[in-house]
Amino acid sequence: MKLLVSVVNEEQAETAAQMGVPWLDLKDPTRGPLGMAEPTVQRRVLQRLLAWPQIQRSVALGEVVDHPQDVPLPLPEPGFQLAKLGTSHLNRWTLATPNHSAGESDWWLRWQEWYTRLPANCQGVLVAYADARTCDGLSIAASLELAAKYRLPYLLIDTYDKSAGGLFAILQRERQLHQVSTWIQQAQSQGTHLALAGQLGRGEVQQLAEWGAEIVGVRSAVCQHNRDGQPRRSGALCRNRLRRLLEFVATVHER
Numbered sequence: 001m002k003l004l005v006s007v008v009n010e011e012q013a014e015t016a017a018q019m020g021v022p023w024l025d026l027k028d029p030t031r032g033p034l035g036m037a038e039p040t041v042q043r044r045v046l047q048r049l050l051a052w053p054q055i056q057r058s059v060a061l062g063e064v065v066d067h068p069q070d071v072p073l074p075l076p077e078p079g080f081q082l083a084k085l086g087t088s089h090l091n092r093w094t095l096a097t098p099n100h101s102a103g104e105s106d107w108w109l110r111w112q113e114w115y116t117r118l119p120a121n122c123q124g125v126l127v128a129y130a131d132a133r134t135c136d137g138l139s140i141a142a143s144l145e146l147a148a149k150y151r152l153p154y155l156l157i158d159t160y161d162k163s164a165g166g167l168f169a170i171l172q173r174e175r176q177l178h179q180v181s182t183w184i185q186q187a188q189s190q191g192t193h194l195a196l197a198g199q200l201g202r203g204e205v206q207q208l209a210e211w212g213a214e215i216v217g218v219r220s221a222v223c224q225h226n227r228d229g230q231p232r233r234s235g236a237l238c239r240n241r242l243r244r245l246l247e248f249v250a251t252v253h254e255r
Helices: 010-018 039-051 103-116 140-149 167-173 175-188 202-208 239-254
Strands: 002-006 023-026 058-062 084-088 123-129 154-158 195-196 213-216
Touching: 002 010, 002 058, 002 239, 010 023, 010 039, 023 039, 039 058, 084 154, 103 123, 123 140, 140 154, 140 175, 167 175, 167 202, 175 195, 175 213, 202 213, 202 239
Parallel strands: 002 023, 002 213, 023 058, 058 084, 084 123, 123 154, 154 195, 195 213
Antiparallel strands: none
């Protein structure tokens, strides 16, 4: 199982790299769950990570609906290996086979065109949300179907509303938690690299490992906390929390 850690700037990227994080993801949490960092920040992070070429690098580019339909979807700065776009507010556009519905064409054809324009050695990541019903997002089942149909290499299951609880809590409320192991197996069988994220703690990471998860992503679990004991998602990384989580994931691999 590979650990993905989200960072917000080059200082955090360097700290995480020095501590041995295998996968760094750049985002701006003040702009939403997949908030896109400014191009200047993207370039500074890439420059700082030149000393660690073995680290996988991804970047969030927001939601498909964040970007006006009359302009192309944004591209990452060259150097990122993966770029993520979210599917909130796309639920009304269902998958249609063999032909697309008019609604799906509006967003999916844009997504496909974006994918072809990605920089060299960069792949697109489709992001589905556990709270898709709340954010009118594309369902996890539909996203897995889409990934299989078009042979997408990566799919991330995350949470949209960060105030509504973590991945496990939301899936429990949606009566879908029992399906996680099935999603993991389905993704593996169809050749999709599935990542799971959303306020994951040690217990959730342990459970996901037992279910055979390939990639888990964290942000709040390794952030500094405020006076109320709540993680500051847009704040600094906590070295101690990150070190302990890395050690824990290493012990999970040994079991």
